[in-house]
Amino acid sequence: MRFLTADKIHDGNNWLPYGTVIEVSDKGEIVSIKNVSQKDAEYFEGILAPGFVNVHCHLELSHMKDVIPEHTGLIPFLRTIPAHRNDFNAEQKKAARHAAYEELIRNGVVAVGDIANTSETIDLRARKQIHFQTFVEAIGFTEANALKCFDFALHTHNEYSKQQLDQPILKQSIVPHAPYSVSAKLFAYISTHIGSNVISIHNQESKEENEFYESRQGGVCELLAGLGINYNEFMPTGKSSLQSYGEWLLPACSLILVHNTFTSREDVLYAKNRFADTHWCLCPNANLYIENKLPDICLLYNENVNVCIGTDSLASNHQLSILAELVTIKKAYPEFSWEILLKWGTKNGAEALKMNETLGTIAIGKTPGILQIKNLGNSNLETIVKRIL
Ligand SMILES: [Zn+2]
Structure with a gap:
């Protein structure tokens, strides 16, 4: 058993009263949280907080670090990914994704929502130090190929499912890549798939x-014409993308909307009205890398929606660090408190990854991992994150 205290403790929700002591079992489970000081408690400088959750990453693209120049805009970026994705051999890809996995651990990440187009990241999941929700992407804009595209994703999904078996920290689902790369019919296959x-x-x-x-x-x-995709059948809706494809998803699904760089207030109101459980994932450093623009984060905050954080991939980010994403938001929006x-x-x-029964908060019975964060908000000193259990 260990007793932990610090200058400040954030329980995932709020700051706890000064002097709070957390009792943790040898297996990392929170046993008690006491608001009284304790002489033999281990004292940590700075902040104690639960482990970070990276809601959006593409570990299988880790070998593409520094390949694509910054500020090209999304369309040229999307053209460059397939052109260079396979310029690397299997060993180079493997070394890069394992190095990225270790970087996540070093930066205090305990769970990841990881996008997969292949089954290459099975070897990372097998390392069992991070919880995985693998999002297997279905892609295909031609209606006639919808079933074929869905079956392709299903095959990859099944590779991950087989690995899951008795591993509660590994989960997977089939998801649409993006509104411009998935046909209405493929959306329908995805949204009715039980997994x-x-x-x-x-x-x-x-x-x-x-x-x-x-x-x-x-x-x-x-973009579509360049890829040889015929979009003649596609009829514009006169509405934004979210307000269009939202109609092809079941209202009961749990939805994680990633990026939201060009989302309006009407879009937010639409999603609130249409879906019971929506999470807005921000990847600010990737937005700056690709589009050099941030989403309207004040809008999301004022509309009181669930905001969570991802890093996107090393193809569009210099690091995989949730704290670095938060620092970028704080610079652009100083009014948001660290709390x-x-x-x-x-x-x-x-909550976005449905892992809140065990992760995300320092609460009795959970095993969230505990981080020590030093020098947060001190621009003269480097911010340091260390996982202490
Ligand atoms: Zn992404």
Whole structure:
């Protein structure tokens, strides 16, 4: 048994009263939380907080670090990924994704929502130090190929399911890649698949995505044409992408909307009204890398929606660190307190990935992992994160 205390303790939700002591079992389970000081408690400088949850990552793209230049915009970025994705051999890819996995651990991440187009990350899940919700992406904009595209994703999903068996820390679902890469029919296959109760989608990451749905014009047309995809059958809806594809998803699904860089207040109100359980995942450093623009985070905050945090991949980020994402938000929006930001990086992420029974908060019976964070908010000193159990 260990007794832990610190200058400040954040329980995933709020700051706890000064002097609080956390009692933790040898297995990392929170046994008690006492608001009285204890002489023999281990004292930690700085902050104690639950382990971070990275809601959106692509570990299988880790070998693409520094391959794509910054600030190209999403459409050129999307053209470059497939062009270079396979410039690397299996050993290089493996070394890069394992190094990225270790980086996540070093940065205090205890759970990841990991996007997969292949079954390459099975070896990372087998390491069992991080909880995984693997989101197997279905991609295909041609209606006639919808079943074929779904079956392809299902085959990959089944590879991950086989691995899960008796591993409660490993989960998987089939999800749509993005509004401009999934046909209405493929959306229907995904949303009715029994294993896809948690749906994650890249949402409104570029203005071209909304433009395509509103009027079938702009950069997405060029992207699809360049890939040889015939989009003649697609009828513009006159509405934003979210307000269009939202109709093809079941209202009962748990939805994680990733990026939201070009999401309006009307879109937020639509999602609140349409879906019972929506989570808004921000990846600010990737947004700055690709589009050099941040989402309207004040809008999300004022609408009182669930905000959580992801890093996206090393193809569009210099590091895989939830804290680095929070620091970027704090710089752009100093009005957000660390109490709120730490909640987004811990509790809200665990809720988005449906892992909040064990992770995300320092609460009796949970095993959230405990981090020590030093120098937070001190611009003169480097912020340090260390997992202490
Ligand atoms: Zn992504």
